[in-house]
Amino acid sequence: DSGVTQTPKHLITATGQRVTLRCSPRSGDLSVYWYQQSLDQGLQFLIQYYNGEERAKGNILERFSAQQFPDLHSELNLSSLELGDSALYFCASSVASWGLNTGELFFGEGSRLTVL
Amino acid sequence: DQQVKQNSPSLSVQEGRISILNCDYTNSMFDYFLWYKKYPAEGPTFLISISSIKDKNEDGRFTVFLNKSAKHLSLHIVPSQPGDSAVYFCAASAGGGADGLTFGKGTHLIIQP
Numbered sequence: 001d002s003g004v005t006q007t008p009k010h011l012i013t014a015t016g017q018r019v020t021l022r023c024s025p026r027s028g029d030l031s032v033y034w035y036q037q038s039l040d041q042g043l044q045f046l047i048q049y050y051n052g053e054e055r056a057k058g059n060i061l062e063r064f065s066a067q068q069f070p071d072l073h074s075e076l077n078l079s080s081l082e083l084g085d086s087a088l089y090f091c092a093s094s095v096a097s098w099g100l101n102t103g104e105l106f107f108g109e110g111s112r113l114t115v116l
Numbered sequence: 117d118q119q120v121k122q123n124s125p126s127l128s129v130q131e132g133r134i135s136i137l138n139c140d141y142t143n144s145m146f147d148y149f150l151w152y153k154k155y156p157a158e159g160p161t162f163l164i165s166i167s168s169i170k171d172k173n174e175d176g177r178f179t180v181f182l183n184k185s186a187k188h189l190s191l192h193i194v195p196s197q198p199g200d201s202a203v204y205f206c207a208a209s210a211g212g213g214a215d216g217l218t219f220g221k222g223t224h225l226i227i228q229p
Binding site for chain 2: 002004033035040041042043044045048056058090092104105106107108109110
C-alpha cells in the first residue's frame with residue numbers, strides 16, 4: 001500500500017461527458033502528479049501540483065484540468081470525453097517539489113476510465 | 117517522439133538466472149534515471165535510481181548501470197526470483213524534474229521456474 005488513494009477505481013462513461021478523478025496523497029506529501037497510461041503506452045506526465053500551486057505541465061489536453069485543494073487532495077477533470085481518452089489515470093505524490101531530485105514518486109492504484 | 121525507449125516489450129528468464137532489462141534515451145538533458153516495477157492492478161513502485169554523475173548503483177539484488185555516452189541504462193536482477201515477474205518501467209528526468217518523469221513503455225519480465 002503506497003498510501004496514495006485514488007477514486008473511483010473504475011469508471012465507464014459516454015463520449016461527450018465529463019468526469020472527475022480524485023486523489024489523496026500520502027500523509028505529509030505536498031506534491032501531486034497525474035499520469036495517463038493508454039494502451040501500449042508508457043506513463044504520460046500530465047500535470048504536477050505542489051502545495052496547491054501548479055508546478056509543472058506535461059502533455060495535458062485543454063479539455064483536461066486539475067487542481068489541488070488546501071487539504072492537498074487533488075482532482076483531475078476530464079471533459080468532452082473522446083474514445084481516445086480511455087486509459088488508466090495514475091496519481092502520484094512525493095514529499096517535496098521535484099527539484100530535490102529525490103526521484104521517488106508514490107503511485108496510487110489508478111483509475112481506469114472507459115469511454116464508450 | 118519517444119525520449120525513453122524500452123525496446124523489449126517482454127523478457128523471459130529462468131529463476132535463479134540474471135535478468136537484464138535495457139533502456140535507451142535520446143534527451144541529453146536527462147540527469148536522473150529511475151526504474152519502477154508494476155504488478156497488475158497496482159500502481160508502479162519505485163525500485164532503484166541513478167544520478168548522471170554515477171555509472172552504477174546497487175541495492176541488494178538490483179543494480180542499475182548507466183552509460184552516458186551511449187545514452188543507455190540497464191537494470192540487472194541477480195538472482196531472479198518468481199516475485200520479480202512484473203512490468204518494469206524506465207524513467208528519466210531533467211533539470212530537477214520540472215517537467216516530471218518521462219517513462220518508457222515498459223518491459224514485461226516473466227520469471228520461469
